[in-house]
Amino acid sequence: MKLLRRAGALSLDDRLTGLAEAADLAEGRLDAGAVAGARSVVSRAGVRRSLSVDHTAVALAGATGSGKSSLFNLLSGTGLATVGVTRPTTSTAQAALWEGAGAGPLLDWLEIPRRHEVPADGEAAGLILLDLPDHDSIELAHRLEVDRLVELVDLLVWVLDPQKYADAAVHERYLRPLARHRGVMVVVLNQIDRLTPAAAERCLKDLRRLLDEDGLAGVPLVGVSARTGAGLPELRSLLASRVADRRSWATRLAADVGTAADTLLRASGGAGGQAPEASADGTARALTAALAEAAGVPVVVEAVAKAHRHRSVAATGWPPTRWIRRLRPDPLRRLRLGSAETQGSGGLVGRTSIPVATAVQRSRMDTAIREAAGAASVGLPAPWAAAVRQAARSHGDELEDGLDRAVATASLGAARRPAWWRVAGLAQWAVTAAMLAGGLWLLGLLGMDYLRLPQPYLPTAGELPWPTALLVGGAVLGLVIALLCRGIAWLGGRRRARRAGRALRANVDRVARELVLAPVSEELSRYRRFTEAVTAARDGDGDRSPAGT
Template identity: 40%
Template sequence: MTTSALSADAPAGSSEPGPGVAARLDGLRRLVQYGAGRLDRDLLDEAGALLDRAGERLRLSGDHTVVTLAGGTGSGKSSLFNAVCGLELSPTGMRRPMTSKAHACVWGLDGAGPLLDWLDVDKRHRYARASALDLRRPDSSLHGLVLLDLPDHDSIQAVHRAEVDRFVTIADLLVWVVDPQKYADAALHRNYIVPFARHAGVTLIVLNQVDRLQPHEIDDCVADLRRLLEAEGLADPRIVTTSTLSEDGVRGFRDVLVDTVAARRARGERLDVDIDKVAERLARERGDAEPPAGVDAARRTELVRSLTDAAGAPAVAEAMESAYELRAADFVGWPVSALISRLRSDPLRRMRLTELREELRNAFTGPIGAQQGDVDAALQGVTDGVTTDLPEPWARAVRAAARSHAGELPEALGASLKDALPAFNQVPRWWWLVKTWQYFLVLVSGLGVLWILLLAGTGTVGADGAGALLDAGLIPYVAILVVCTHGMGALTSAACRNLVALSSSKHGQRMERHMSESIAKVADEKVIEPVAAELDRYARFREEVTTVLP
């Protein structure tokens, strides 16, 4: 009983995999890049190993098909290997283990050396054969076949089992050799058939030693083996019967090898199946819902408000309002009252409020513009609505992106407040006009006082012949002038203070708005943009999965 060769979608003789394999590998490489640090490490390592293995296999000879003969002790795989090769190349026998190292027989040496080096086949166990397979079938050729006889998969030597495990992951065609007595061996089915069930297209089951069965028992044995394989997930298993004792006992198996080598499709199909397996696991990390583009406007507004409060912007604005009013008093206040105030101990003056702008700027040069705990609280919930429909690994990555610059935020917020201060600490022109007017009144008042003193002194000494300006009778009028100038200064100061009080609140609001705009830029740079970048990464991951899936 024989089976058909591997599918030959491409024309016979094509040694290169279809463009779909290369494109899928490129897509898989991008998926690994997108998922780095986000998806399960074992999954990414498996995908990375596949990329390395596939890259090496595609770089090496595409004219050769790597076929492994694997089986348990006593299954006769080494005898089958020798029968196909036509020489006694691999030791045979029933002792355990018989084959301790992989043996390779190559038909066609051009380009086979680097391939065998990559397969890590010992040079002592490499053999070459002529290209002619069967003189009675001149059209048949095994040219391009690399046939490997592996150690027993059930060997008591762990190193032998590791050798089998390594080769079954890199072979183009997997051939499992079983015998009528142990074809249901649990170790074979549990460790290899079930894990590689999806590789049915590049798997061949050889029921060897059928010479031990009666002719009518062969079909029953094959049917039972097929039932067992299908129950374990190997869809439409391909089974070949062989016997190394008869002259034509391996002809069916050799025909499959000839057709497989001629099609030169095993390498690409094996890679396709391996990519399918990894791609389906990666696809499970893709959610069904379309991800949002970023944090919605409402949550962004709430984040900016929370960061503004955390940075103490309202308190700074209030302090600047007070500073505005106090600085205004130096310009629009009545200088005489200010002089009297300076004669008393004034703690506000010791604070040098005229330099409040520089003091506030210096206060935000370090990470004291906001407390870390307040910043952390502000970041709470900013991604709640964003991560609702995301798979957990990506939701976790988005939340991490929102907090990726949390340690930098206090200092960045302080710097933004520092940069916002100078814009609203300028002296309005009308303050200078009022100050000029007030000092003019002080000058008039001072001249009036000197006039009174002069009049009083002149009247005391009883000077005669003084002019009208030195008439002592002018003292009451000059005194009234002095009082009026004081009153006008005081009234001017009171009126201007009212104006300052009205405008200071506007200045405070403008200051707070300006600081809020600066903080919004910090929030965008440190929180919103990283979240958007992570969501974009996830969106590209979702799109890329579709190019890698079969």
């Protein structure tokens, strides 16, 4: 059933949808009682709308001795209710029905066992008049029955008397909390026949003042006498108009929705504005920096530079001493990075051997997470700020493994061998070959001299014999090439380390956003959606009533 709405107001359907969504979003964040109350209203509204909308359940509620039962008998034209003066006489609610056909399911839902059908007079067709137990009864069961039906009936008629109309019990327990329900309330001051006309006028004015203070401005106030019948035609006309309107049930549900939304909003810490953005750039950078330090990014960056120099020396160093370098461990392989060692079966990433974070690094990481959550929750009500802080730590158990995977899967560029390594390596082998040739040449000359053989022609390079030039020149040139390659390798290592640092920090930033900032952002989005939903549920005043069709 689609409910119509006045211009500028949301329909009851939309408000119920908003309340249901707000309750779902508030689950686990706000007071469980407020959430359960909102869901109860949504459920109750669904049941009430499925029952007869052509009948209006009107309850007469009042204190002991207020004349409520007498008024019930007069309005129904029966003597069904037992009348008492000083003690409760109504123990169970009973109903008088005008044209009761089709009202059975509604009365079953209200749990009204005593039902009496009275002749319909046309104007009151569809009226179900209930006589409730006294709300101040000494019997707990009576008070509980009143409280139950006050939450369910479509229209409430509060019957007060000149002696107890200002009683705090009725004002503080019922009237004031039901301020949003002023559109489905009528207040009756009974027994005015006991007062002079002037005194009755003063009582009505004072009661009007009290009702206004309770937030019930505009609620109809009627002075009646169940003994003389004074004011009874006005009350009958008022009830008949409400019944004929056929929308008190919807007005009641709208007020219930607004009250439940108010309760959720109070549990949330009051009116909330727009949630802040997930995290400022500065806070996100600080978080990434702290996580990068805890993940060992500085250690890996330094290892990339050292590994590049290590491998460069192994590829371009002086061949006679190059093998010594290969005896040293590779800095990246020692961390189980930059090789197939980090890849498990099926392409799964294995653990690295990066040293675990120190206590100081963990403290900095925790501080950065707290600051990120704090910056994101600025201006939020306390329950939602706590939820944001909890969301920031919701993946704490996954953070260490996530950071390790981020480092292990980062593209460090360590496997790429620069082309100049090959050129330098060939040059080193060439000068080494020349050095060996010069050495062998000199050994041959030495042997011929030892055997007293004639010395062959010995070419020279200026004053220096070629064998000596080849031996000494090859050794010196090999050392020079090695030193030059070391310098180039040092520069290349710094460049690779910078690139690796950027790749590592990008991976760490992704982990920070997935495991810390994304949950925070989701919680902020949840708060924004809650605010929108609860605002939709609160749309309109308690007495603004969409009509049913």
